[in-house]
Amino acid sequence: MVIILGIESTAHTFGVGIVKDEAPYIVADVRENYVPEKGGIHPREAALFFMDKAPHAIVKALNNSSLSMESINAIAVALGPGLGPCLRVGATIARALATYFNKPLVPVNHAVAHIEVGKLITNAKDPLVVYLSGGNTLIAALISGRYRIFGETLDIALGNFMDTFVREVGLAPPYIVNGIHQLDRCAEKGKRILNLPYVVKGQDVSFSGLLTAALRMYREGKADLEDICYTVREIAYSAIVEVTERGLAHTGKNEVLVVGGVAASKYLREKFELMTKSRNCELYVVPPKYAVDNGVMIAWTGLLNFKHGIVVKPEEAYVRQRWRLDQVDIPWSR
Amino acid sequence: MSGRGGDLIKSIYPGLDRLGRVIYVGAEAALILGEFLGIRAIYKIRLPKPYRDPNLDLLVRSSRTKTEAKIMLFVRSLGVNVPTILLVDLDLALIVMEYIEGLLLRDLLSNLSPNLTCKLIRNVGSQVAKMHKAGVVHGDLTTSNMIYSNGRIYIVDFGLAKMSKSLEDRGVDVHLFLRSLESVHFNLKDLLFNCFIEGYENVLGSKAKEEILAKIHEIRLRGRYVEERRLKKRNYHSLVGSCED
Numbered sequence: 001m002v003i004i005l006g007i008e009s010t011a012h013t014f015g016v017g018i019v020k021d022e023a024p025y026i027v028a029d030v031r032e033n034y035v036p037e038k039g040g041i042h043p044r045e046a047a048l049f050f051m052d053k054a055p056h057a058i059v060k061a062l063n064n065s066s067l068s069m070e071s072i073n074a075i076a077v078a079l080g081p082g083l084g085p086c087l088r089v090g091a092t093i094a095r096a097l098a099t100y101f102n103k104p105l106v107p108v109n110h111a112v113a114h115i116e117v118g119k120l121i122t123n124a125k126d127p128l129v130v131y132l133s134g135g136n137t138l139i140a141a142l143i144s145g146r147y148r149i150f151g152e153t154l155d156i157a158l159g160n161f162m163d164t165f166v167r168e169v170g171l172a173p174p175y176i177v178n179g180i181h182q183l184d185r186c187a188e189k190g191k192r193i194l195n196l197p198y199v200v201k202g203q204d205v206s207f208s209g210l211l212t213a214a215l216r217m218y219r220e221g222k223a224d225l226e227d228i229c230y231t232v233r234e235i236a237y238s239a240i241v242e243v244t245e246r247g248l249a250h251t252g253k254n255e256v257l258v259v260g261g262v263a264a265s266k267y268l269r270e271k272f273e274l275m276t277k278s279r280n281c282e283l284y285v286v287p288p289k290y291a292v293d294n295g296v297m298i299a300w301t302g303l304l305n306f307k308h309g310i311v312v313k314p315e316e317a318y319v320r321q322r323w324r325l326d327q328v329d330i331p332w333s334r
Numbered sequence: 335m336s337g338r339g340g341d342l343i344k345s346i347y348p349g350l351d352r353l354g355r356v357i358y359v360g361a362e363a364a365l366i367l368g369e370f371l372g373i374r375a376i377y378k379i380r381l382p383k384p385y386r387d388p389n390l391d392l393l394v395r396s397s398r399t400k401t402e403a404k405i406m407l408f409v410r411s412l413g414v415n416v417p418t419i420l421l422v423d424l425d426l427a428l429i430v431m432e433y434i435e436g437l438l439l440r441d442l443l444s445n446l447s448p449n450l451t452c453k454l455i456r457n458v459g460s461q462v463a464k465m466h467k468a469g470v471v472h473g474d475l476t477t478s479n480m481i482y483s484n485g486r487i488y489i490v491d492f493g494l495a496k497m498s499k500s501l502e503d504r505g506v507d508v509h510l511f512l513r514s515l516e517s518v519h520f521n522l523k524d525l526l527f528n529c530f531i532e533g534y535e536n537v538l539g540s541k542a543k544e545e546i547l548a549k550i551h552e553i554r555l556r557g558r559y560v561e562e563r564r565l566k567k568r569n570y571h572s573l574v575g576s577c578e579d
Contacts, residue, residue, distance in 0.1 A: 198394055201473075234386070234390050238385060238386045238387075238390065238394075241383075242383065245383075249360060270385075271385035274385040275383070278384055
C-alpha cells in the first residue's frame with residue numbers, strides 16, 4: 001500500500017490531504033481557508049495566514065488518519081500555478097518535511113490535481129475537462145500524454161470576472177453565501193436580456209469587454225441591477241457552454257467533466273446538462289467539497305505521479321507561478 | 335456526430351431536413367444541400383441552443399448570421415471567390431447560398447504536382463491578401479474551408495469572420511492556414527509557405543509581407559506551439575539564464 005501526504009497552498013486554501021492507493025482512498029482532509037476582510041486575496045496576508053496555520057494542519061491530518069510520519073511513503077506538494085508567496089509556504093514546508101523525514105518529494109501541478117481528483121470522485125473515464133475557477137478558465141482533453149488545451153479565456157478567468165463584477169457593484173464581499181455566488185443570487189430576480197457583448201472567438205472566450213460594459217451600464221443607472229446581473233450571468237455561462245460544445249465536436253469525446261470552484265453554480269450546471277443531453281454526452285460535475293482547492297487532490301495526484309517515478313530533489317523543487325496545464329506530462333494516460 | 339446532429343435538427347426544426355440532405359452538422363450550424371428557385375443551394379442554419387436564454391439565443395444567432403452574410407457580400411465585391419448569397423433570414427438565422435460543386439482543397443492537395451499546388455496556394459495567398467487589405471479576417475482559414483471548382487479556389491465558411499485591421503488578427507489568420515497546410519503536406523510545407531507568401535505579397539506589397547511574417551513568428555513562439563518555444567528558450571537561456579524551464 002502506498003500512502004501520500006499532499007500539501008496545497010496555491011491561493012486561499014492551505015490544505016493537507018492524506019490518501020492511499022486503495023478504497024476509500026481518502027484518509028485525511030484538513031483545510032484552512034484565508035478569507036480577506038475586504039477586497040480580494042492579498043498574497044502576503046494569505047501567506048502569513050498559511051504560516052500560522054500550517055504546523056497545526058499537518059499534525060491534525062496525521063492525527064485524523066491515525067498515521068505517523070513513518071507510514072507516509074512520500075510528500076506531495078503543489079508547486080504551481082498560483083500566487084508566489086502562497087506557493088512558497090507550501091513548498092518550503094514540503095521540502096522541510098521531505099528532507100527531515102527522508103521522504104521522496106513529489107511535484108504536483110494544481111490544475112492536473114483538480115482534474116485527477118475530479119476523475120476519482122466522479123468516475124469519469126476520458127472526459128473533455130472544463131476547468132473553471134477564480135484564476136482559471138480552460139477546456140482541455142487528455143490526448144497523447146498531455147492535457148491539451150482546446151479553449152481558454154483570452155483575458156480574465158470566469159471566477160475572477162464574477163467576483164470583480166459583484167464587488168464593483170457593491171454586492172460583495174462575501175462573494176458566496178450559503179454556497180451560492182452573489183452573481184447567481186442577484187440574477188435570480190432579473191429576467192430581461194440587455195445589450196451587452198457576447199464574445200466567443202473560435203474556441204476561446206473573453207470576459208473583459210463584458211465586465212467593462214456591464215459596469216458602465218450599472219454606473220450610468222440605465223438598467224436595473226437585477227437585469228444586468230441576469231444578462232451578465234447568461235452571457236458568461238452560455239459562452240462557456242458554447243466553447244465546451246465546440247470542444248466536444250472537435251475532440252469527439254463523449255464525457256464532460258466540470259472541475260474547479262465555479263463548478264458549484266446550479267445555473268451553470270443546468271446549462272451544461274441541456275448541452276450534453278442534446279449531444280448525447282455524459283456530464284460529470286465535481287461536488288463542491290472537492291471542486292474547491294484542497295490537499296486531497298494534491299495527495300491523490302502525487303500518488304499517481306509517485307507510482308510513475310516522478311519525484312524532485314528538495315533543492316530543485318522551485319515554485320512555478322505560471323506552470324501551464326499543457327506543460328505537464330501525464331504518464332498514466334496510457 | 336452528424337447522426338446526433340441530424341436528429342437534433344429534426345427535433346428542433348421539424349421539416350427542415352425535408353429541404354434536402356443534411357451534409358454537415360458542426361457545433362454551431364448545420365449545412366443542408368437542397369434547391370432554391372431551381373438552383374442547387376446550401377442552407378446554412380445556425381441551430382438554437384437549448385442552454386441559452388431564448389432572447390439571447392436569437393440575438394447571438396441572428397447577429398452572427400448578419401455579420402457572416404455582410405462579410406460574404408463585401409469580400410465578393412473585392413473579387414474574392416465566395417458562394418453567391420441567395421437569401422438571408424435573420425429570424426431563422428439562415429443563409430441560403432449557391433452550392434459550389436468541387437473538391438475540398440484538403441483532399442485535392444495530396445494528388446497534385448508541387449507546381450500546380452504552388453499555383454493554387456499562391457492564388458489563395460492573393461485572395462486572403464485582398465480580404466486583409468480591406469480589413470476582413472476570415473477567422474478559420476484551413477484547407478477544409480476551400481473548394482476547388484472550375485479552375486478556381488472558393489473560400490467558404492465565414493462563420494468566424496470579422497472586420498479587423500489588427501495585425502494580430504491577420505497574423506492568426508495566416509498562421510492557421512499555414513498550419514493546416516503543414517498537416518497535409520508536411521514535406522512540402524516550406525515550398526507552399528513561400529507560394530502563399532508570394533501571392534500575399536503580390537497584393538499587399540513587401541512591407542505588409544515582412545510585418546505578417548514577423549507576427550506569425552511571434553505567434554508561434556507563444557505557449558501552445560511548444561516546439562518553437564523550446565528553441566526560443568534555449569537562446570534565451572544562453573543569454574540570461576532562467577530558473578524556469
